[in-house]
Amino acid sequence: MSIATPVPRLVDQFQLGLDAPICLTWELTYACNLACVHCLSSSGRRDPHELSTAESKAVIDELERMQVFYVNIGGGEPTVRPDFWELVDYATAHHVGVKFSTNGVKITREVADRLAASDYVDVQISLDGATPEVNDAVRGRGSYATAVRAMEHLDRAGFRGFKLSVVVTRHNAGQLDAFKKIADRYGAQLRLTRLRPSGRGADVWDELHPLPEQQRELYQWLLAHGDDVLTGDSFFHLSAYGESLPGLNLCGAGRVVCLIDPVGDVYACPFAIHDAFLAGNIRDPGGFAAVWRESPLFLDLRRPQTGGACTRCSAYDACRGGCMAAKFFTGLPLDGPDPECVQGHGATALRVADRATAPRPSGDHSHAAGVRSAPVQLGIPTARARRPVRACDESPLNGGSR
Amino acid sequence: MTESAPKTAAQDATLSDALVEDELLVEEVSIDGMCGVY
Amino acid sequence: MTAFDAARTWRLHPQVSVRPEPFGALLYHFGTRRLSFLKDRLLLDVVRALDGRLSATAACLAAGVPADQLARYERALAQLAAGDLLRPIDRDEVAG
Numbered sequence: 001m002s003i004a005t006p007v008p009r010l011v012d013q014f015q016l017g018l019d020a021p022i023c024l025t026w027e028l029t030y031a032c033n034l035a036c037v038h039c040l041s042s043s044g045r046r047d048p049h050e051l052s053t054a055e056s057k058a059v060i061d062e063l064e065r066m067q068v069f070y071v072n073i074g075g076g077e078p079t080v081r082p083d084f085w086e087l088v089d090y091a092t093a094h095h096v097g098v099k100f101s102t103n104g105v106k107i108t109r110e111v112a113d114r115l116a117a118s119d120y121v122d123v124q125i126s127l128d129g130a131t132p133e134v135n136d137a138v139r140g141r142g143s144y145a146t147a148v149r150a151m152e153h154l155d156r157a158g159f160r161g162f163k164l165s166v167v168v169t170r171h172n173a174g175q176l177d178a179f180k181k182i183a184d185r186y187g188a189q190l191r192l193t194r195l196r197p198s199g200r201g202a203d204v205w206d207e208l209h210p211l212p213e214q215q216r217e218l219y220q221w222l223l224a225h226g227d228d229v230l231t232g233d234s235f236f237h238l239s240a241y242g243e244s245l246p247g248l249n250l251c252g253a254g255r256v257v258c259l260i261d262p263v264g265d266v267y268a269c270p271f272a273i274h275d276a277f278l279a280g281n282i283r284d285p286g287g288f289a290a291v292w293r294e295s296p297l298f299l300d301l302r303r304p305q306t307g308g309a310c311t312r313c314s315a316y317d318a319c320r321g322g323c324m325a326a327k328f329f330t331g332l333p334l335d336g337p338d339p340e341c342v343q344g345h346g347a348t349a350l351r352v353a354d355r356a357t358a359p360r361p362s363g364d365h366s367h368a369a370g371v372r373s374a375p376v377q378l379g380i381p382t383a384r385a386r387r388p389v390r391a392c393d394e395s396p397l398n399g400g401s402r
Numbered sequence: 403m404t405e406s407a408p409k410t411a412a413q414d415a416t417l418s419d420a421l422v423e424d425e426l427l428v429e430e431v432s433i434d435g436m437c438g439v440y
Numbered sequence: 441m442t443a444f445d446a447a448r449t450w451r452l453h454p455q456v457s458v459r460p461e462p463f464g465a466l467l468y469h470f471g472t473r474r475l476s477f478l479k480d481r482l483l484l485d486v487v488r489a490l491d492g493r494l495s496a497t498a499a500c501l502a503a504g505v506p507a508d509q510l511a512r513y514e515r516a517l518a519q520l521a522a523g524d525l526l527r528p529i530d531r532d533e534v535a536g
Contacts, residue, residue: 010477013479018461019461022475025438025439069433069466069475070468072439097433120470122473124440231434232436232440233437246431246432247432247436248431248435251437251438252436252438252439256438257438257439258438269437270439271438427513427515428476428520429476429477429479430476430519431475432475433468433473433474
């Protein structure tokens, strides 16, 4: 009798990469009607070199050929692109599923009806506070109302199971039950994701990231809610507490996922918009497929990673050293602990790290002048000054009293 | 691992538990279950 | 939930996309939005053999599953069926 062949763990298979991503994030535009303080893509103003409609359709054709199952379309605010619906329809007609992230600004009743009628388009509404006070402090005056209106329309249109996506911060970590109630009320599925020090998030991370005790409570809460609450696998570093959360529990960057940005740049992940994680551009010969399969950066990421200092820790097998982007933008070495390491090794490392020389996010598409719905700075200390790309690009969220 | 004595029922059970775990040919995950996507 | 009947004829749900991989395959169900991983190529061959004319058992054998592994592969098919990736075909239904 032959012994059943042991099957290698998936996590080991995937770390070596695949011939095509399983899914990916595609930021359609840097334009946005909002100016959220923690925006991971530093969005606000459209870039003059954004992909045309034709170029975007060519990307979709490639994704279809590669059998990428689905794209998460975001931005900026993707619905402000005039060709947004044309591209969504083109994707679904070409066997690429779509979920798009939105602040809800364009989700009218008519749009909601149309979405509810489509089988292959999912919607994700962003909200970072269960109350207007907490939410609008981060996302801007009126943004809570906009999100709720969008959810009301989707609910009334009969769209069951759209996503309500929350970035967990120090100020909303105590509102998890309230978020669940909101999601339940509108027939949505709650999604909690991790705040990374990416984009404008680099400036507010110290003040906004959850405290250690909040992290532990969050972990317990997620465990208790199981598959009911999504996480985008963004809390895999919390697996070091014990039982793993649902999901692959590994960093997918450059291995099973990546980002295509509005000008066609391909990054390892949307939280790592920096030259160090730039794999190529889809406008180069060979398009997206060539970048995915041949870029030196991705090939490097797909080699077995040394955990460095972390391999000595008993929790390493669970947490895999945490999030690359979180380490990078807090100035920590990539072969060391995650800044939010649940064992506290990251906090120790941060104390001796030179934060002033930490890498800065590449590119800044933030609004130059005041935005109508500028975040109300309630309860959030003034953001640390950022070095603007050009003097006239000073974000209104900068400086103030220092 | 060397075995100097015949396997006990308990050892047998442990071995087949290990086989069952390695045996799973299908794994399911949510499409949301990959880190690095919005 | 009724037990998986390996004697019935099964076929892949029409909303499932199959993507072969070196280690096996990725299956994505556009209706349920669930991702399944087949962790060996032989199981992929079995799934491909389920064209709506063979029973699950027959498909396993046709794909080359050794007799002593049959139960293991039928369990895998049961898992896929539980996730709606496989649909049973009734005797009077025409496949395809």
